[in-house]
Amino acid sequence: MYFLEKFNKINEKSLEEIEKFLETSKEGLRVEEVKERLKRYGENIVLTFKIDILEIIKRNLFNFFNLLLLFAVFFSFFLESSKIESILIFFFFFLSVFISTLQDYKSSKLLEDLIKVFKNYAFVKRDGEWKKIEQKFLVPGDLVKVKIGNIVPADIILIKSEDLLIDESILTGESVPVFKNEKNKENFSNILFSGSSVIKGEGEGYVIFTGKESFAGSLTKKILEIKKETIYKKILDDFAKKIFYFALFLGSVLFIANIMKRGYISFQEFTVFIIVLIVAMVPEFLPAMTVLTLSLTAKKLSQKGLLIKRLSVIEDLGTIEIITTDKTGTVTTNKLKLKNIFSEDKESFIKFFLADFYFSKEQTPYEKAILEEIKNLPDYSDLEFIEDIPFDPLIRLEKLIVKNKKNGDLIEIIKGAPEEIIKKFFNENEKYLSEFMKEDENGFRTLALAIKIKDSYKYLGLASFDDPLKKESFEAFKIAKKMNVEIKILTGDSPKVARKVGLDLGIIDKNEKVIIGEEIRNLNEKELEDLVFKYHIFARLYPEDKLRIIKILKNKKPTLFLGEGINDLLALREADVSIVVDSAAEICKEEADIVMLEKDLKNIVDAVYEGRKALENIGKYIKHTMSDNFGNLISVSFLTLYLPYLPLKPLQVLLTNFLTDIPLVIFSSDNINDEDIAKPVNFDNKKLFILLLLLGFSAAIVNIFAYLYIRNAEPREVRTFIFLITTFTGLFVSFLIRNKNLFIKQKVNFFLFLNVFLALILTILFVKISFLAQIFDFKDISLKHLSFILILLIIFMLLTEISKIVFYKKFPESL
Template identity: 35%
Template sequence: MVRAYQIYASKSAAETLKVLETNALGLSEAEAKSRRLKFGGNVVRAKETTAFDLVRRQFSSPLTLMLIAAALVAFFLKETVDTLVISVILLINVGLSFFQEYRSETALRHLKSLVSRTATVRRGGQAAVRPQAELVPGDIVLLSAGDIVPADIRLIKVDGLAADESALTGESAPVWKDAAVSAGAPSGPAAAAPIALAGTTIASGRGEGVVIATGENTEFGQTVKLALETTKVGAFEESVRHFSVFLMKVVGVALILVFAGNLLIEGTTARAAEFLLFSLALAISVVPEALPAVVTLTFSRGALHLARKKVIVRRLSAIEDLGHVEILCTDKTGTITENKLRLTDVFAREQSEAGRLAALSVAPEQEVRVVSSFDAAIREMAARELGITELKRHIIAHRPFDPARRRQTLVLQDESGRGRRTLLIVKGAPEQVLPFCAAEAGSILTAERRQEILQAFRNFGRGGKRVLALAYRPVAEKENYNDSDESEMIFAGLLAFEDPLKSTAREAIRRAEELKVRVKILTGDGPEVASAVAVAAGVVRDSGEVMSGEELVKLTPEEFSAAAERFDVFARVTPEQKYRLIEVLERRYAVGFLGEGINDAPALRLAHVALAVDGAADAAKDAADVILLDHSLDVIVDGIREGRVIFANVAKYVRYSLSGNLGNMFSIAGISFLLPFLPMLPIQLLLVNLLTDIPLMAIAADRVDGREVAGPRRLHLRDLANYALLMGLVSTFFDFIFFGLFRSAKPALLQTMWFVESVLQELAVIFSMRTPFLFFRSAPPARSLALFALLAAAFTLGLPLTRVGQEIFHFARPSGSAVALVLLLVAMSFVVTELVKSWYRRGRGQAVFK
C-alpha cells in the first residue's frame, strides 16, 4: 500500500498545494470546518473502556468467581435461601466495584480533556494557534524547534530544519529536511526528506508545510494506537497487585488445608459440600479483593483534586511518584518569579538607538507560538518611551534563541532608521555576545570599556535583574547566514529586566521544607541574578551559595557529585549539565524536574517525576508525567503533598485488610477444628465481609495526619506482612477469649455473637489501622468513614433482633448481657491493638510506615 508521504514526496510544493486545493495563505476557517466534517478530526482514537467492559471485568475477578462458586454449592445443597442471599451479596459486590471503577474511568477521561496540544497554522493569511485535533488536509502549518509535528506534512519552506525521527524510525541522529522534490517515491519514512512526519520532533530550525494526512491516516497513526491503549503502572501499584495475587494463593492453600482437615476430623464425606461452601466463604472474607479498586479510586480521586489546583497528571501512577519526591529541581523563572518582565534600564552610549534596535530584535510573531516575556517587555518599553508601535522592517532570516548558544540572531532590512539597510542583530547572554563585539557607537571597544560593561552587568545581577546584551552589524543580503557572520559586531547596549518574586514563593519554599523536599534552582541566568532571587525566596541564606556551569565543567566526577548535593543554586547551566545533575542526584534521592524547552526533554525522561508547564515545548510536554496549568512552585508543592495524602490512604487499606482479615482467618479456621458445627455459617461470613468493606469506600476521602506527609514514605510489603501477622494474632487472641466465654452456648447463639464480634472488631481495626499513631493523637476520621462505620455497626447489632436476621441468616436473639460482653471484648481488643501498634512502631515497625 502506497503511503501519503510517498505520494507527496515526489511532487513539488506547488503540485502538492494544487492537488490539495489550497495555497500558501492557508485555508479559510469555513473551508477548514468543511474539511473537518469530510475527513474527521486529527486524532488517533484508542479503544475506550465502556460500561459493558467494566461489568464484564467484575465477573472475571477472583472474588466474583468465588461468590458464583459459593452460590452454586448452596444451590447444589438445595439451600434456596442461602443461594438467594449469596446472589444478592454477589450483585452488591459487583455493583460497588463497578461504581468505583466507573468513577475512576470518568475521572481519567476528564483529565485527558484538560490537556490538549496545539499547532500554529495559517488561516486566511494570518497565523493562528489551533488545537491539533482541528487540523485537516490542506492546512498550512508553521514549525519551529521543540514542536512535535501534528500531522504528516509536505514541507514548502525550511530554514535549518532538522527532525528527531527516533520515535518513528529508531534513527537517533536528527534528520535534515528540505523542500526539494524526491527522486522517486521514498522507500521508507527515513528517506522522505521533504516530509515532516506526525509524532516526530523538530530538533532545530523552522519551516512551514501543508498537511497531507491526519489522524490514523498518518504514518505514526498506524502504530500509535497500541501505545495509547497501554497504561504505565507505578511501582507501588504493581507491587500491591502482585502482593494481592500472592496473598490469594497463600489463603487458597490455607483453606484447602482447612477443608481437608475438617473432613479428616469428621471422618466422613457427608458434609463435604457444606465444608466447601464454608471454605469458599472464608476465602472471600479474607482476600483483600477491593485493594486494586481502592488504589485506582484513590489515585483517580486525587488526580481530580489536583486538577482543580491546575496540576494535571498524565498517568495515575505519577501521583504516587510525586508523593515520593525528595529533591525538586526547577528554573526560577515563572515558578519563583512572576515571569512578567519590565525593561527598567538600558546601559548604552546611545540609549535611544539601543532601544530602537531592541525593538527591531523582537522575534517575528508569525514564527512563534508565544511571545517571550523579554520581547513583550521590549515592546512595552518601545511604545512607552520611543513611541514605536509598528516595526518598519522586513525579516530575511531568523535563528531563534538556543539554550546552547544562549542568544538569538535576526537578519532584517531596517526601514525605520538611517535609511534602508540590512542588519544582523544578536541578542542574548552578555558573556556570549560581548566576545563577538569589536566596536561601540563608532569607537573601538577597548578593554577598559569591556570591564565597565561587565561591571554594569554584575551590578544589575546583584540587584536581581536579568540582563541581555544587544549587538549588531551591517551585512550583505545572501541566502544563508551562520555563526561566522556573528563577528566584528557593534555593541549596542545592555538591557536590564526586572522580574519580581512571586508573592507565594517564600511560603511555597517554607512548605516544601516542612515536607522535607529540597528545592534546587537550575537556571540559565547568571550567578548574581540566580543568587539574589534564591536569597529573596529563602532557598539559600548566603548569596555566595551558588555554583556556575563554568565551575561545574572544571570538576572531577567525584567533585561534581559532591557539588550536586551540596549546592542548591546552579547558574548558567546547560541542558547537558542539568541532565548530569539529575543523574547524580537520582542515585540517592527521588528527584522531580520541571522543564520547558526541547533541550530539557532528556532530563525530563530521566527524572523520577517529570513536570512541564502547559506552555512548554511539545517535546517537553510529551516527556512529562505532570502538566502544570499554573506555572507556580506553590502548585507543585500542593501536588507533592496530595501525592503523600493519597499514598497514606492506600496504605491504610493495605494495613487494615491484612491485619483484620488475617486475624479473622486464623481464629475461624482454628476454632472450626474444635467445634462439631461451623463457627459461622457461610452466608454469615459473607455478610461480615460486606459490612466491613462498605466503610472502606470512604477511605479515599479520609483525613491524613500532618506527620504522615512530613516526608516521603514507602510501604515495605515484606515488613508489612510481619506487622499484619502480629496484629492478626492480637485479633485472634481475643477471638479465642470470645470462644472460651461462649463455648457452651447453643450453635445459633455462638454463631450470632461471633458474627457481631467479628464485624465490630474489624470496624474497630479500621480506626486503629487508619493511622500509624495512637488513635486519640491523630487527625479525626473523615465524616463519611465514621458515618459508614456507625451504620454498619448499627445494622450488625440490629439484624439479629429482626425476623429477617433470624429466618434468613439463622441468627439467634442475643441477650443484653451477651451483647455487653462482646462490646467489652471489642473495646479491650482496640486498646491492646493500639498498644501493640505503638510498641511495634517504635522498633522495627518504622519500616512499615516509612
C-alpha cells in the same frame, strides 16, 4: 500497503501538481474553503478517548477472585437443597462487581475529562496570514509551518526546509532521528508524518492527510496514557499475591484437616466456606480503592492547575524526596519590572529590543516589561523580517535577522546574557561590564543588546529587570521542609541573581555558595555526586549539566524535575517525575508526566504532599485488611479444627466482610497527620507482615476469648456472637490504624465516624430483625452478651494500640 501507496502517489507529483491536487497555494486556504473541507474530511483527530462500558464491566467481572466467588455460587446452588444461600452469595458477588465497576468508570471519566484539557496547536497560513490554531482544525491543503519543539500535527509534504531533523520513534520504533528536506523523495524524506517530533530546524509544507487517514491513524491505536508501572504498584501486586497464596494454603490445610477429623462438617458446606473464606481474606477491593484514591487526588490536582497524564504518577509523586526547578516563574513571579536601561541611544535600544515581538507577535516577560513603560510601539515600516534564530542555551544568545528596506542591508539583532555579548563581541569592554556587574550585584535580571550590520558590531546597551519572589514560595518552602523534601534550583541565570533568590527564600544561608556550570563540567561522577548533594543552587547550567545532576540525584533519591524548553527533554525523560508548563514546547508536553497551567513552586510541593497523602490512605486500607480480615478470619478458620460445626457460615463471612468494608471508602480522601508524611511511605513487605502478625494477634486473642465465653451455647448463638465480635472489631480498627498516633490523638473525621456508626446499626439490625436473622441464621443476643462484647472491644482496642506502639517504635518509618 494501502497507506504507503497513498504517499507514493503523492510523491510522484511535482509541486505544481500537488498544489492542483490539493487545490491550494502558497497563500494558504481561504476560511470558506476550510469550513467545507472540515465537513468533507472531519476534524484532524487520530483517536478520541471513549469510555467503553462493556470493557470496564468485563475487566471487573472476570478477575480471579470474582470468578472464585462465582464458582462458590454455582457450587452451592447445585449441591444444596436451599437456594437462598446461593442467591445471597450471588448478591455479594454482584455488589463487589458493581462497586469495582463504578470506581473504574469514575476514573475513566476523569481521564476523559483531563484529556479534553490538553490541546495541541499548529502554525497555519489562512487567507495569506500566518495564524496559530488548534491542530484538530487542520485540513488537507493547509500550508503549515513546523519548528524545533513541535509535534508534527498532520502528514505534511515539504516545500521548504532548513536543517530539519525529525524524531519518528513513536511511529517507527527507530531511535535515530532522520533529516528531512523537500528535495529528497527517497524513503519519504520529503514527508513529515503526524505524531513525529521536530528535534532541530524548521520547515513548511502542505497538509496531505489528516486524522484517521494520516500515517499515525493507520497504525494501531495510540496509547493515550503512558504505561509506566510504578514501584508501588509492583509492591502492592506482590503483597496481594502473597496474601492470596497464604489464604489458599490455609484453606487447603483446613480442608484436609476437616476431612481427617471425626464428625467432619459436610463436604459441600465446608467447600463453600473455604472458597468464601479465601475470597474474604484477600484485599479484593485494593485495586478499586487504589484507583478511587488516585482519581480523587488527580481531580484535586487538576483544580490547582496540574493536569495528570497518567494516574500512576501520583504514586511516584508520593515517593519524591528532591524537587529540582528553575527559579524563573516558579519561585519568582516572572512579572518583570524594568529597572534601568543603560544605552547611549535608548530609542534605538527599545526599537531593536522589541523587534522580535513586533514580527512574531509573541511576547516575552522582558518585552512586556518594556512595553509597559513606553506609550507607543516604535515604527518598523523600514524593516523586513528575514529569520528568527531561537535562544541557544549553550551560548546564551538569540538572534533576529531583518532587512533595512531603504538600503537593503541585513541587520542581525543579538540579544542575550550581557557577559557573553560583551566578551564575545566587544572585547570585555570595562564600561559595559561595569554596568552589568552593578545590576547583577543587586540581584536584577539583565539582558544586553547588540546589532551587526555587514561585519560591524554595535553595542546598543543593557536593560535590567526586577523579578520579585512569589508570596506562595515561602509557604511552599515551609511545607517542603516539613516533608523533608529538598528543593534545588537549577538555572541558566546569573549566579548572583540565583543566590539572592536562595537567600531571600531561605533555601541557602549566607555561607553556602552557588555552584556554576563551569565548576562541574570537569568533575568525575563521584566528585559531582558530593557536590550535588551538598549544595542547593546551581547557576549558568547547560542542558547537559542538568541531565548529569538529575541522573546522580535520582540514583540516590526519587527526584522531580520541572522543565520547559526542548533542551530540557533529556532531563525530563530521566527524572522520576517530570513536569512542564503549558507554554512549553509540544515535544516536552508530550514527554512530561504532568502539565502545569501555572508555573508555581507551591503547586509542585502540593502535588508531592497529595501524592504522599494518597499512598498513606491506600496504606490504611491495607492495614485494615491485615488487622480485620487476616486476624479475625484466621482465628475463625482455626476454630473449625476444634468445633463439629462451622464457627461462621459462608453467608455470615461475606456479610462481615461487606459490613467492615463500608467505612473504607472514606480512606480514599481521609485527612492525615504531618508526621505521617514527614517521609515517603516505606512500603516494605517484610515489615508489613510483621505488622500483620501483631495486629492479627490482637484480633485472634479477642476471638478466642469470645468463643471461650460463649462455647456452651447452641451453634446459632455461638455463630451470632462470633459474627458480632468480628464485625465490631473490624469496624473499630478503622479508627485505630488511621495513623501512627494513639487513637485519642488523631484528627477527627466526621464522615468516618458516620460510616462506622451506620455500619454498626446495620450489623445490629441484621441480628435483631427477625426475617434478616432467619436468612443469615442469626439468633438474638441478650444485653448481657452485648455488654461482654463491649468489654472485648475495649480489650481489642488496647491490644491494637500496644501493638502499634511496639511496631512503630521498632520501625518508625514503616507504613
